[in-house]
Amino acid sequence: MFFIDTIDLEGLGNRHYLAGGRETAVAVDPPRDFDQVLAAAARRGVRISHVVETHIHNDYVTGGLELARVTGAVYLVPAGARVSFARVPVADGDTVTVDSGLELRAVATPGHTPHHTSYVLREQGQPVAAFTGGSLLIGTVGRPDLVEPRLTEQLARAQHASAHRLAAELPDETAVLPTHGFGSFCSSAQAEGDATTIGKEKSGNAALTQDVDSFVVRLLAELEDVPAYYAHMGPANAAGPAPVDLTPPAVADADEIAARLAAGEWVVDLRNRVAFAEGHVAGSFNFEADGKIATYLAWLIPWGKPVTLLAESPEQLAAAQRELVRVGIDRPAAAATGTPREWVAEGDSLATFPRSTFAGLAEHGTDGIVVLDVRRDSERAAGHIAGSVHIPIHQLPKRLGEVPAGTVWVHCAGGMRAGIAASLLDAAGRDVVAVDDGFDAAQDAGLTVVTG
Incomplete structure (x- = not known):
C-alpha cells in the first residue's frame, strides 16, 4: 500500500x-x-x-x-x-x-x-x-x-x-x-x-x-x-542553497527605522492594507503578510537591498520570514513588532491615505484625477476603465515618474496590489486613494469599461 x-x-x-x-x-x-x-x-x-x-x-x-x-x-x-x-x-x-x-x-x-x-x-x-x-x-x-x-x-x-x-x-x-x-x-x-x-x-x-x-x-x-x-x-x-536561518532578526527601534529609511533601505509593513492606510510610518511600503508577500516583495525590491520588517506580532513576523527565505531573502536587516505608534519617534505623526471602492470612484468622477491600473497586461486587455493609466505593479517602482500629476486613484483586480501601489505612491509623496474593491464592480458602479 x-x-x-x-x-x-x-x-x-x-x-x-x-x-x-x-x-x-x-x-x-x-x-x-x-x-x-x-x-x-x-x-x-x-x-x-x-x-x-x-x-x-x-x-x-x-x-x-x-x-x-x-x-x-x-x-x-x-x-x-x-x-x-x-x-x-x-x-x-x-x-x-x-x-x-x-x-x-x-x-x-x-x-x-x-x-x-x-x-x-x-x-x-x-x-x-x-x-x-x-x-x-x-x-x-x-x-x-x-x-x-x-x-x-x-x-x-x-x-x-x-x-x-x-x-x-x-x-x-x-x-x-x-x-x-x-x-x-x-x-x-x-x-x-x-x-x-x-x-x-x-x-x-x-x-x-x-x-x-x-x-x-x-x-x-x-x-x-x-x-x-x-x-x-x-x-x-x-x-546549492545554504541552510535556512529563521531566528528572529535584530530589533529596530523608532530611531533605527528612521535611519534605515533615510539611508534608502526598504521598510516593509506586514499589516493588512486597511490598517496600513489608517496609519503607518511615512516612507514605508505595505506588503501584506497574508498576501503573496514572497512573490511581490521579491519581484519589486532591488535585489540585495536591505529590508526591515514591521509586524503586528512575532507570529506574523515569523510567518513572513518563512515566506521570504523560500525566494532567497534570507535575513531581514532588522524588524519590529507592535503598533505603528511605537515605530515612530515621540511627537512624530503617522502617514495615512484614504481608501474607496469603484462606486466611490464613480461618485467622485474621473475628471481631474488619475486612475491608475496596476494589473497585468492580460487583465487589462480583458477590460479596463476608459481613460485610465496602466502601469503593472511590478513596473511601478521604476516608473513612478510616469504617473501624471494629480490625485491618484489606484486599483487592481481585488485590492491587494492596489494596496502595495498606494504605499509606493504615498512614500513618493503623491496624494493617493486606494481602491479596495473587485474589478467586477467597476462596470456595475457605472464606470465605462472598455476592452483591448
Missing part, C-alpha cells in the same frame, strides 16, 4: 509531495523550509530515503540538497542540470526503489527546462501517479520562457511533445501531481480545479487537444512578464 501527502505552499502557488510505503518515502521538489516534509514523514512513521528534483527551479529556492543531507537520503537531480554539488544524476528510464513493491521511474519531459524530468510512481509495476513538476499541469503546462529567450519556441514545442509522451505512456487513471500551477508564475496559466488525471488532461489540456503549431502560437501569445527575482533562483539552486 502506498501513500502520497501533498504539502501546499499557497504563497508561492506550488505543491510539494511526500510519497512512500510502510517504511520509506521520497520527497519531491521540497521547499527551502522543509520541516513540513519532515513532519509528514514523522506522522507516517517513515524514513525519507530519496529526495528528487524535477528540474532546477526558477521560482523558489529548493530545500532538496539540505533535506537530503539532514536525512541521509539519496539526492536525485536530472543529469542534464548543471549543478555545483554532489548528487545522483537521473536519466530517462532510470528507476529507484522507494519501498517494497513501490518504485519511481524517471521520464524525460523537457519543455519547462531542457533537462526537466517527471517521475512516475509505480506500485507492483503499475503507474499510480506522475510527479510532473513544471511539465504537464492542471489544464496547462509550465511556461517555456524561463531559461533563455532563444530557446523559448523550441521548449514550447518540447512541452507539447512531453505532454503527449506522458499521455501515451500512462493509463488514464494515473494521477497527475504537478509542482506548479496553483498561483506560481512558472505556470503558463492557472489551474482550474484541484486534482486531475491523465484522462482528464487528454480532454481538456490544450497541449493534448491542439496540434503543435496551434499550441505553440497560443502558448507564446499568452506569456506575460517573468518575476524579476526568478533570475536569481536558478543560479542559487544550481550552486
